[in-house]
Amino acid sequence: MPLFPESASTIANSIDYLYFYLIAVSTIMTVLIFSAVFIFAIKYRRRSPDEIPAPIHGSLKLEIFWSVVPFIIMLSFFWWGAQIFFESASPPPGAMDIYVVGKQWMWKIQYPEGQREINELHVPVGKPVRLTLASEDVIHSFFIPAFRVKHDVVPGRYDTMWFTATKPGRYHLFCAEYCGTEHSGMVGWVTVMSEPDYENWLTGGGSEGTMVQQGERLFQQLGCSTCHLLDQQGRCPIMRGVYGSHVQLQDGKTVLADDAYIRESILNPNAKIVAGFKPDVMPTFQGQISEEGLLQLIVYIKSLAITSAPGTTAPGAAGAATTGGGPRPPAKRTQPTGGKK
Amino acid sequence: MSTAIQDPQTVERPNYLNAEYGWKSWLLTTDHKRIAILYLISITLMFFVGGIFAVLIRLELLTPQGDLVNSDTYNKFFSMHGIVMVFFFLVPSIPATLGNFLVPMMIGAKDLAFPRINLLSWYIYIVGAVFTLAAVVLGGVDTGWTFYTPFSSSYSNTFVITAASGVFVAGFSSILTGLNFIVTIHKMRAPGMTWGRLPLFVWANYATALIQVLGTPVVAITLALVGLERAFRIGIFDPAIGGDPILFQHMFWFYSHPAVYIMILPGMGVISELVTCFSRKSVFGYSFIAGSSIGIAIIGFLVWGHHMFVTGMSMYASLYFSLLSFLVAVPSAIKVFNWTATMFRGSIVYDTPMLYAFGFIGLFTIGGLTGLFLATLAVDVHVTDTYFVVAHFHYVMVGGMVMAYMGGLHFWWPKISGRLYPEGWAKFAALLVFAGFNLTFFPQFILGYLGQPRRYHAYAPEFQVLNVMSTAGASILGLGYLIPLIYFLWSMRHGPKATSNPWGAKGLEWETTSPPPTFNFDKTPIVTEEAYAYSHKQEVEVG
Numbered sequence: 036m037p038l039f040p041e042s043a044s045t046i047a048n049s050i051d052y053l054y055f056y057l058i059a060v061s062t063i064m065t066v067l068i069f070s071a072v073f074i075f076a077i078k079y080r081r082r083s084p085d086e087i088p089a090p091i092h093g094s095l096k097l098e099i100f101w102s103v104v105p106f107i108i109m110l111s112f113f114w115w116g117a118q119i120f121f122e123s124a125s126p127p128p129g130a131m132d133i134y135v136v137g138k139q140w141m142w143k144i145q146y147p148e149g150q151r152e153i154n155e156l157h158v159p160v161g162k163p164v165r166l167t168l169a170s171e172d173v174i175h176s177f178f179i180p181a182f183r184v185k186h187d188v189v190p191g192r193y194d195t196m197w198f199t200a201t202k203p204g205r206y207h208l209f210c211a212e213y214c215g216t217e218h219s220g221m222v223g224w225v226t227v228m229s230e231p232d233y234e235n236w237l238t239g240g241g242s243e244g245t246m247v248q249q250g251e252r253l254f255q256q257l258g259c260s261t262c263h264l265l266d267q268q269g270r271c272p273i274m275r276g277v278y279g280s281h282v283q284l285q286d287g288k289t290v291l292a293d294d295a296y297i298r299e300s301i302l303n304p305n306a307k308i309v310a311g312f313k314p315d316v317m318p319t320f321q322g323q324i325s326e327e328g329l330l331q332l333i334v335y336i337k338s339l340a341i342t343s344a345p346g347t348t349a350p351g352a353a354g355a356a357t358t359g360g361g362p363r364p365p366a367k368r369t370q371p372t373g374g375k376k
Numbered sequence: 377m378s379t380a381i382q383d384p385q386t387v388e389r390p391n392y393l394n395a396e397y398g399w400k401s402w403l404l405t406t407d408h409k410r411i412a413i414l415y416l417i418s419i420t421l422m423f424f425v426g427g428i429f430a431v432l433i434r435l436e437l438l439t440p441q442g443d444l445v446n447s448d449t450y451n452k453f454f455s456m457h458g459i460v461m462v463f464f465f466l467v468p469s470i471p472a473t474l475g476n477f478l479v480p481m482m483i484g485a486k487d488l489a490f491p492r493i494n495l496l497s498w499y500i501y502i503v504g505a506v507f508t509l510a511a512v513v514l515g516g517v518d519t520g521w522t523f524y525t526p527f528s529s530s531y532s533n534t535f536v537i538t539a540a541s542g543v544f545v546a547g548f549s550s551i552l553t554g555l556n557f558i559v560t561i562h563k564m565r566a567p568g569m570t571w572g573r574l575p576l577f578v579w580a581n582y583a584t585a586l587i588q589v590l591g592t593p594v595v596a597i598t599l600a601l602v603g604l605e606r607a608f609r610i611g612i613f614d615p616a617i618g619g620d621p622i623l624f625q626h627m628f629w630f631y632s633h634p635a636v637y638i639m640i641l642p643g644m645g646v647i648s649e650l651v652t653c654f655s656r657k658s659v660f661g662y663s664f665i666a667g668s669s670i671g672i673a674i675i676g677f678l679v680w681g682h683h684m685f686v687t688g689m690s691m692y693a694s695l696y697f698s699l700l701s702f703l704v705a706v707p708s709a710i711k712v713f714n715w716t717a718t719m720f721r722g723s724i725v726y727d728t729p730m731l732y733a734f735g736f737i738g739l740f741t742i743g744g745l746t747g748l749f750l751a752t753l754a755v756d757v758h759v760t761d762t763y764f765v766v767a768h769f770h771y772v773m774v775g776g777m778v779m780a781y782m783g784g785l786h787f788w789w790p791k792i793s794g795r796l797y798p799e800g801w802a803k804f805a806a807l808l809v810f811a812g813f814n815l816t817f818f819p820q821f822i823l824g825y826l827g828q829p830r831r832y833h834a835y836a837p838e839f840q841v842l843n844v845m846s847t848a849g850a851s852i853l854g855l856g857y858l859i860p861l862i863y864f865l866w867s868m869r870h871g872p873k874a875t876s877n878p879w880g881a882k883g884l885e886w887e888t889t890s891p892p893p894t895f896n897f898d899k900t901p902i903v904t905e906e907a908y909a910y911s912h913k914q915e916v917e918v919g
Contacts, residue, residue: 036838036841036842037826037838038822038826039825039826040825040826040827046754049754050754050755050757050758053752053754053755054749054755054758054825057748057749057752057755061742061745061746061748061749064741064745065741065742065745068712068713068716068737068738068741069738069741071716071719072716072719072734072737072738075716075719075720075722075724076719076724076726076734079655079719079720079721079722079723079724080723080724080725080726081656081723081724081725082723086656086723087656087723087910087911088655088656088657088721088722088723088910088911089721089911090657090658090909090910090911091657091658091660091717091720091721092658092660092661092662093660093661093662093663093664093714093717094660094661097661097713097717098661098664098710098714101709101710101713102706102709102710105705105706105709106702106703106706109702109705109706109748109751110702112702112748112751112752113698113699113702113751113752113753115752115754116698116751116752116753116754116755116756117695117698117753117754118754119753119754120685120691120694120753120754120757121691123754123757124691139531172526172531173524173526173527173530173531173621174524174526174527174621176686176761178761178827178829180758180826180827181827183757183758184757184758185686185757185758185760185761186686186688187686187687187688189615189621189622189687189688190526190614190615190616190621191615191616191620191621192615192688194688207827207836209827209829210829211760211761211762211829212524212761213451213520213524213527213830213831214527215451215518215527215531215532216447216448216451216518217447218447218451218831218832218833219442219447219829219831219832219833219834219835220447220834222836
């Protein structure tokens with residue numbers, strides 16, 4: 036019977052240390068209070084029915100002491116917890132991307148290389164992995180106890196989380212936000228593999244091509260390509276170089292073209308009109324494209340980014356774009372998130 | 377019929393119980409004490425309804441496969457358990473029963489300020505309870521007590537609107553009780569009963585009333601919006617029709633976190649009364665205990681976001697909510713330290729109510745300290761939505777609040793019923809409750825850090841042993857609650873008659889007879905001393 040979970044990510048140990056610190060302080064506090072209550076209860080038990088103890092009305096010094104000192108100790112919890120929380124908020128540059136779609140009641144995982152899985156996540160050991168999370172229906176929560184990471188998967192938007200696995204093995208994957216009938220069946224496994232095993236595994240699947248290729252196909256099928264031309268101005272904004280750039284809008288504002296912006300522009304085209312264009316030209320694609328398809332389109336558009344635009348965490352990589360027409364996913368891992376190598 | 381001990385003072389004397397007879401005299405009463413009894417009966421029924429669901433949950437979790445009932449049924453079990461226990465037992469528990477009975481008496485008043493509104497609030501509660509029970513009978517609701525959107529508004533196929541209406545309606549009952557208490561405490565204190573002399577139980581109920589009046593409308597609005605979205609597809613929370621699901625959580629927790637303090641503050645008030653009486657000592661740090669109730673009521677409104685650290689809320693919002701959550705722990709800690717200090721050099725006896733007070737201090741300490749784990753950002757990410765949270769809030773709500781409620785019920789039972797309960801059985805039951813409680817919920821902290829998510833019908837096999845321990849504990853706990861039900865009922869007919877002050881306690885409620893007359897006092901008392909003046913010369917009656 037396990038009493039403590041495995042630690043299999045870089046962050047797991049630092050959270051465990053903080054947890055032990057909290058347990059230590061709590062144990063000391065509990066023992067102090069319990070022994071005070073216990074000792075007083077024994078020592079000052081009523082010995083004769085009519086004894087009347089002298090009144091003690093309080094002590095300002097003591098009140099200040101036991102308000103301020105615990106609060107200072109609590110500030111150390113706050114500080115330490117916030118520090119880990121902040122460090123773990125954004126992935127290191129060059130993290131590899133994997134895309135997760137939650138739906139009642141399964142996890143659908145797709146890899147940039149084109150593999151798709153259900154309720155199984157494969158990651159290499161020692162490499163930062165960034166998950167982009169989307170939901171098709173209700174709120175889910177992606178929880179890997181051995182990694183000490185959890186993030187809600189909220190419909191209508193993208194969330195991201197990341198981790199670096201440290202130990203090969205198989206670990207639980209749970210849905211942690213109640214999502215209906217088979218909530219407790221929305222579970223799976225995370226397999227952490229050594230780098231060579233992972234490369235090997237990657238070459239196994241992906242008969243539909245890479246996510247970029249899948250996205251490019253969708254771009255044609257849905258007719259996006261008739262108005263959004265790649266390299267010259269059509270009826271709608273040019274696609275090459277959009278991702279990661281700051282887009283000037285009709286109302287004078289600018290917006291960073293990130294995943295959320297692309298998603299919104301596909302589902303609700305009138306929400307943000309690019310300067311120089313008219314509203315109501317583009318129809319909405321709400322309900323006509325799956326969450327997975329949206330992610331493929333975004334990965335495709337991301338691959339069209341030209342340079343590493345400043346201010347983006349995930350500039351597109353030229354490498355991924357050049358594989359766009361390739362017949363099979365390359366054995367060598369492409370890095371759509373670019374940056375290094 | 378036992379006539380062993382008869383207090384000549386109370387024999388034949390008209391009291392609120394024998395003043396009138398017949399069901400009309402109860403259902404149309406405006407006497408706060410009779411309304412307290414109506415509430416006591418209703419919330420006891422609801423407690424056992426919620427308890428039956430708890431039993432079914434624990435039975436299902438004996439095995440990891442989820443083989444007792446199907447998952448839809450299990451999901452309804454925990455949803456109904458939560459809705460019934462939170463909104464129909466914990467929220468009204470102490471204010472509507474002990475508070476209703478005692479607040480007017482403790483301040484030397486004849487009744488609450490608005491006796492008819494008091495009766496109305498009970499009827500509203502009953503209407504709310506009927507809606508909720510109707511939802512159970514019709515087929516249940518499976519949203520969890522938190523009604524998270526868009527699941528509740530767009531996806532669940534159960535009786536969401538019926539159950540939410542029950543909660544919506546019951547909210548008005550809570551608001552009216554709070555309003556009544558605020559006005560009563562402001563305007564109807566007896567001569568000499570200054571704010572600085574108010575019993576701490578009254579301070580606690582006052583702080584609770586503030587939260588009830590200010591917070592409850594928000595949850596009513598929130599649930600009404602869920603109903604509108606569900607019935608008319610008006611896009612508020614469901615992103616498929618233009619809503620924001622996280623908005624729901626902000627609105628829900630804006631009430632439901634302060635509601636946690638609605639549930640625990642009155643319990644803290646009870647503990648202040650018990651610790652002083654059974655230590656026969658004036659309270660240590662009166663103004664700090666009183667002030668900390670108000671502090672909790674205010675800061676409690678500013679911490680709701682700590683339920684939402686993994687929703688993708690802004691980092692800076694998370695920081696703010698984390699910091700303030702630590703701040704709100706300070707007033708609770710102040711109370712625990714002051715109760716402990718009150719025992720110092722006291723004259724302590726271990727009657728049943730005091731055993732419950734010991735239990736409260738111990739379990740609430742653990743519940744409070746584990747709350748600090750949840751306020752710590754990085755740790756919360758791992759343990760939120762796991763059994764760690766389940767264990768934490770049961771330590772506060774059951775280990776804290778229900779302990780205090782049971783302690784208070786035993787303490788004031790002689791006043792309420794005019795009879796004494798059997799002390800031996802009561803001590804035995806109190807120990808069962810304490811042992812059963814810890815066996816039920818302590819393993820859940822371990823399960824939570826191991827990663828067992830809450831609201832799971834089936835779970836990973838390696839979690840089974842701890843779950844079996846939990847179920848075993850729950851059966852002991854259940855027995856611990858059944859025994860008092862039996863002996864309280866028994867004592868109403870067969871218990872020895874109680875004197876007006878069987879514990880030798882201080883407080884105006886002990887200066888009138890047991891049970892009190894309809895208007896509480898023969899003449900309005902005049903208060904000349906502070907609360908808990910146990911060192912003043914007094915007659916000690918041993919009950």
